[in-house]
Amino acid sequence: MSIPASMSLSAVGVVGAVNECVTLFQWAKSAIPSLYSRWSGSQEQILQDHVLQLESGLQRLRDTLPAIYDLVNKAEWRSHEPVVAKLLPNLKDAVAEAEDLLDEFGWYEKKVQVEGNASQSSFIDFFHTVVQGSFNKLNDVQLRLNHLSNMGLRGVTRCFDKLVRPETTSLPNETKIFGRDKELKQLLGFLNVPTISKRKRATKTSSINASASNHVSNESRALDLPVLPIVGIGGVGKTTLAQHICSHQQVKSHFELIIWICVSDDFDVKRLTKEVIQSCTGNEATSDNLDSLQRALSNHVNNKRLLIVLDDTWDDALKENGQCWKRFCAPFRSALDGSTMLVTTRCPNVSQGVRTMEPIIVEGLKDDIFWNFFKLCAFGSEGSNSDPELEHIGKCILPKLKGSPLAAKTLGRMLSMDLQASHWNSIRESELWELKQEETDILPALRLSYMYLPFYLKQCFAFCAVYPKDYKFDKTLLVEIWAAEGLVDPQGGIPIQDIGYQYFEDLVTRSFFQKISSRYVIHDLLHDMAQMVSKQDCCILRNKSDLDKVPQNVRHLYVLPSSEFDDSSLLRLCKYTKLRTIICKKDLKKKAGFVMSKWCTKLPRMRVISCVSTDELPDNIGNWKHLQYIEIVKARPLKKIPSTFCWLYHLQILYAKNCRLESLPDGFSKLISLGKFESVGLTYYDGRRMCLGHTNKCREFTLLKNLNRFRGHLQLIDVRVLSKDHAAEADLKNKKYLHGLKLDMGKPEDHAIYYHGLYIPNNDIEVVEVLQPPLSLKSLVLKYYDSISLPSWFQPKNLTSLKSLTFECCFQLGSISPPASLEKLVIKDCPNLVSIGGAKAVAKIKTVEISMCPKLKEAEQINKISRLRDWRHRREIAKLIGK
Structure with a gap:
């Protein structure tokens, strides 16, 4: 399905959630007669009407939301206007209410899928809670969206605000440039500008122009105009550097024409061509025909050495797969080389x-x-005659600005208004994003980078404001949380994590993340900007006083591990009922379960919860219908996972990497959305792999009992430590979605038994006998299996779907009879293997690899058949089989 440009990907995800509820309403309509059989026909009809009204209400919401998302996106372009700035948080809040409502319907849809008609209580719950409870809620949400969308925002269009980024010229605003000697020297060298005499010029050090040289011939044309980008975040001084190049005396002497064009976000070839012509001639171009304009421009630059500066260029320059850019550059081929x-x-x-x-x-x-530049901005002079106390405060402020000239101007102007220590300290103690700024200051300037992101990337980046500055992001974990928050939307059959990775890489290429070793960080000034655009949604709690600053409609919270926080202070979060995220780095130890229980009652919209440690999950965790991500960080036995945990039908990820689980509740397989689950001894990636073992304990294997919905490849390590009864609890036969199975028994010498110095072989067959896989199994690997014969289930009738079979280091194994469905057979280091059913039995197997099997007489013959596997060698294969 193609997505209209005006429709955000999040809107597509929401619409999909509505469509998924079709089954829910079909079930509801059919359930009414059986549930209310004692009712009169009129009462039954009233209930049917309620269901129909609810269904049509969701349909209207489906039709409304895409336009509302687009409206939010457009409104952000005018959020510097006081009226819009006040309206925008309300609009976002109404959208979030709609998302939560739809998510709740999605939960009931999944409940029906899991429980079906098995539970009458699910019918009653749905009719009383949803049909009679949510109908008014749905109407309220719809009315609120309609009201807000009609408050003067419909005509808003995306545009480049000249108040935020005024048009630039080639004349420097600053008489002096600070700290750019290296860059100026680089630029002069790239431009081949003579810095000493006409006979001695700097060398152009990097150009793809094949005719580049130290001297410019009057007869040489520029086949392609060399393009040198100057790249950096907003406010770092790119334009100032280019202006000083244009004003440099040697540059002005070297080039016959210096052309300055302020591009902004509208890379319109016709407009830009007209502006270049006007810059060349001083006269406005009157033609509106692009061909005429480009021919005229080509004549104006013909046989002239020119320097053209395109200031403030955005992604728009690359539209039409780069053809737009090439079209603009075409007339400059007539300019001189150089x-x-x-x-x-x-x-x-x-x-x-x-x-x-x-x-x-x-x-x-x-x-x-x-520091010298900052003093000039704050005191009006670089000298050291300023107040020592103010200088000290200024030096404490300086690290916030990360060397940004525009940030220095912004804070310098604020500081210079009042040269009192109290005023300077108030600015020092404030977050940069909390300070009121003019439209041309640093954060509004950086905000433009945010504004030009696609809406779905805006949402992802704005969410990162919930993390503290200098936080080192793990790409995988952040993408998983984006997905849990509903910020990554499905696209056909592409795995949602792959889509999230693409989002992340798109933000990296736009410089919103910087890679540091294997992790990523956000530039401090960009982080301030993110906090500015999401100040109503994201909040970081550093100490108790921050609790009083939390916006009422906050949705994402990060709690730093301050010693000031205790269970009573964190219980105060219960009043923020719209919270979706709590990342709590404060270890509450034994109080953690109590606090989480209160949150489960008071914060029903939670989607992501990360806590330092807890030894149990509360009984009422099933209240969190929206929950998609749980993380428990520290090592601690997780003694209790209540049965209500199995009501978390939206749950995608459970991280308890350092926790040892004693058991899983019986209904664990009801978690139909669970895609990733990690604890000590267990890694579970649904659709890919599950690995169990690397431990001498048997209890991890009992966790398999309730993971019957797992789909993918299962690897069991150190199987030999299991008793027959423990192995039976794994219940592999009923895991009908299992595609691959690897049974790694563990090296025999690691579990060897000796009697009077004699080695007693392990009786592996008893354990493996009860690990019978399902009929759907496609791949089987048996490693370190230490028995002469295979279990009884190893028969063609029990392995009808098997395509790949591997035996590795099975030192006692004597014979194998491969199933007829097999396409690949690998046998390695099985020294006592004497038979695999003859060459005829493996002739139809596409790939056969046999090595280190000295007693297998058929090995050479079979390997030769495998090498000859080709229609041109049918006769030779037939002869070999005949032998």
């Missing part, structure tokens, strides 16, 4: 798409130089 184009951009993908030489990366100013 001509160059500078492109300033905050988008690395733009730099990658247009460059012909390595970009110049502009980063924050170095500490000493930055």
Whole structure:
């Protein structure tokens, strides 16, 4: 299904959630007669009407939400206006209410799938709670969305606000440039500008222009105009650097024409061509025909050495698969060799798409130089005559600004308004995003980068504001949480995690994340910007006083491990009933279960919960119908997982990596959305693999009993430590979705039994006998199996779907009879194997690999058949089989 440009991917996910409820309403309509058989026909009809009204109400919500998402996206472009700034949080809140309502219907849909007609209580719960309870809620949500969407935002369009980013010119705003000597020298070298004399010029160090040289011939044309990007985040000084290049005396002498174009977000070839012509001639181009304009431009730049600067270039330059950019550049081929184009951009993908030489990366100013610049901004002078106390406070503020010249100007202006220590300290103690800023200050400037993201990437990045500064992100974990929050939407059969990875990489290419070793961080100023755009949704609690600053409609909370927090302070979170996320780094120890129990009662919309440790999950955890992600960080036995845990039909991920589970509740297989589950001795990735073992304890194997819905490949390690009874509890035969099974018995010497110095073989066959796999099994690996014969279930009638079979290091095994369905057979290091049923038995197997089986007389013959596996060698294979 194609997605309209105006429709966010999140809207597609919500619409899908509504469509999934079709089964729910079919079930509800059919359940009414059987449930209310004693009622009169009119009473039954009233209930049927209620169900129909509810169904049609959800349909209307499905029709409304895509437009509302688009409206939220557009409203953000005008959020600097006071009226819109006040309206936007309410609009987002109404959308979140709708999402929560739809998510609740999705939970009932899954409940029906799991329980079907088995439980009359599920009927009663649905009719009393949903039909009679949610109908009014649905109407309220719909009315609120309609009301907010009619408050003057319908005509809003995405546009580049000149108040936020005024048009630039080639004339520097600053008379002096700080700390850019290295970059200026690089640029002069790339431009081949003579810095000493006309006979001695700097060498162009990096260009794909084949005709580049130290001297420019008056007869040489530029086959392709060299393009040098200047790249950096907003406010770092890219434009200032380009302006000083254009004003450099040697540059002005070297180039016949210097053209400055402020591109912004509208890369319109016709408009830009007209502006270049006007810059060349001083006269406005009157033609509206692109061909005429480009021919005129080609004539104007013909045989001239020119420098053209495209300032503030965005992704729009790469539209039409780069054809738009090539069209714009075409007229400049008539310019002289030595001509160059500078492109300033905050988008690395733009730099990658247009460059012909390595970009110049502009980063924050170095500490000493930055301090001098900051003093100029705050005190009006670089001198050291300022107040020592203010200087001390200024040096404490400086690290917040990360070397950004625009950030220094922003804070410098605020500080210079009042040269009192109290004023400076109030700014020092504030978060940068909390300070009121002008439209041309640092955070509004950085906010433009956010505004140009697709809506679904905006949501993902804004969510990251819940994490503290300098947080080191693990890509996999963050993507999983995005998915749990509903920020990553399905696209056909593509795994949702792969879609989330693509989201993440898109943000990396736009410089919203920076890679540090194997983790990722967000630049401090971008983090401040993220907090600014999500201040109503995300909150970080550093100490008790922060509890008083939490917005009432907050949805995501991060609790730092402050010593000030205790169970009573964290119980105060119960009043924020719209919370979806709590990441709590404070270890409440024995109080953790009590606090979580209160949260389960008061915070019904939770989707993500991460806590340091708990030894039990509360009995009322089933209240969290929306819950999709649970993480318990520290090592502690998780003694109790209540039966109500099995009501979490939305749950996708359970991380208890350092916890030892004693058992799983009987209904654990009802968790039909569970895709990932990790604890000590168990890793479970549904659809891929599950691994159990690496421990001498048997209890992990009992966890398999209630994992019958697992689909994928199961690996059992150290199977030999199991008793027959423990192995039987795994109940493999009833795991009908199991595709692959690896039974690693453990090295015989690790579990060897000796009697009077003689080795007694392990009786593996008894354990493996009760580990019979389902008929659906497609792949089987048996390793370190230490018995002469195979279990009784190893027969063709029990392995009808088996395609791949591997025996490895089965030292006692004497013979094998491969199933007829087999396509691949691998046998390694089975020294006592004497027969696999003859060459005729394996002739139809596509791939056969046999090694280190000295007693297997058929091995050479079978391997030769495998090498000859080709229609051209049918006769030779037939002869070998005949032998």
